[in-house]
Amino acid sequence: MVTALAILVILLMLCSLALHIFGLPANWLILALAACWKFYQPVAITWNFIIILGMIALAGEVFEFMAQYLGCKKYGATGRGNIGAFIGAIAGAILGAPFFFGLGALPGALLGSFGGCFALELTHGRSFAEARYSAWGAFWGKAFGMAMKISLGVWMFVMSVPKIWPS
Numbered sequence: 001m002v003t004a005l006a007i008l009v010i011l012l013m014l015c016s017l018a019l020h021i022f023g024l025p026a027n028w029l030i031l032a033l034a035a036c037w038k039f040y041q042p043v044a045i046t047w048n049f050i051i052i053l054g055m056i057a058l059a060g061e062v063f064e065f066m067a068q069y070l071g072c073k074k075y076g077a078t079g080r081g082n083i084g085a086f087i088g089a090i091a092g093a094i095l096g097a098p099f100f101f102g103l104g105a106l107p108g109a110l111l112g113s114f115g116g117c118f119a120l121e122l123t124h125g126r127s128f129a130e131a132r133y134s135a136w137g138a139f140w141g142k143a144f145g146m147a148m149k150i151s152l153g154v155w156m157f158v159m160s161v162p163k164i165w166p167s
Contacts, residue, residue: 002041002166003166005040006037006164006165006166009033009036009037009164010160010161010164010165012033013029013030013033013034013157013160013161014157016029016030016033017030017150017153017154017157020146020149020150020153021102021103021105021106022097022102022103022105022106023093023097023105023106023108023109026150026153027056027057027060027061027149027152027153027156028057030053030057030153030156030157030160031050031053031054031057031156033160034049034050034053034156034160034163034164035050037163037164038050041164044163044164045160045163045164049159049163052159053156053159053160056152056155056156057152057153057156059152060148060149060152060153061149063145063148063149063152064142064145064146064148064149065145066145067141067142067144067145067148068082068085068086068089068113068138068141068142068145069082069141070141071137071138071139071140071141071142071144071145072085072117072134072137072138072141073137074137074141075133075134075135075136075137075138076130076133076134076137077117077121077134077135077137077138078120078121078124078126078134080120080121080123080124081117081118081120081121081124081126081131081134081135081138082117082138083116083120084116084117084118084119084120084121084138085113085114085116085117085135085138085141085142086113086116087116088112088113088114088115088116088117088119088138089109089110089112089113089116089142090109090112091112091116092107092108092109092110092111092112092113092115092116093105093106093108093109093112094108095108095112096108096109096111096112106146109142109146110139110142110143110146111139113135113138113139113141113142114135114136114138114139115135116138117131117134117135117137117138117139118131118132118134118135121134121135
């Protein structure tokens with residue numbers, strides 16, 4: 001019975017990694033599944049391990065946020081353009097979600113980041129070329145941040161499997 005439940009939890013963790021594509025909190029779901037396993041098998045996973053997973057999940061959110069912020073700044077975006085990039089990424093993910101069976105959330109977030117930064121840079125009085133350049137910084141920063149967050153989710157999964165799989 002323990003082996004069957006371990007397989008189920010590991011498969012759920014693996015499937016939760018796919019939630020990154022939809023812009024959903026996959027790393028937090030992995031953390032929740034590990035915490036549930038902690039309650040089911042108290043010896044298998046320690047609270048320190050759960051805390052470490054929580055710190056990794058939080059680091060993924062911070063990396064995603066900071067990568068977009070620093071990408072905007074590196075490419076010369078103003079504070080207004082940076083805010084536009086964040087709002088645009090959220091709006092793009094929401095608006096893109098209905099397309100391609102939910103897979104549109106990923107390109108929607110990237111294009112929304114670009115569009116939000118671009119639009120608010122133009123309203124700030126920047127030239128078209130300057131606004132476009134800043135928007136590319138938002139786009140690439142968001143892409144790098146998402147890649148880092150997904151990588152940390154994979155790391156959380158890989159760290160959790162040996163703790164869950166019965167030995």
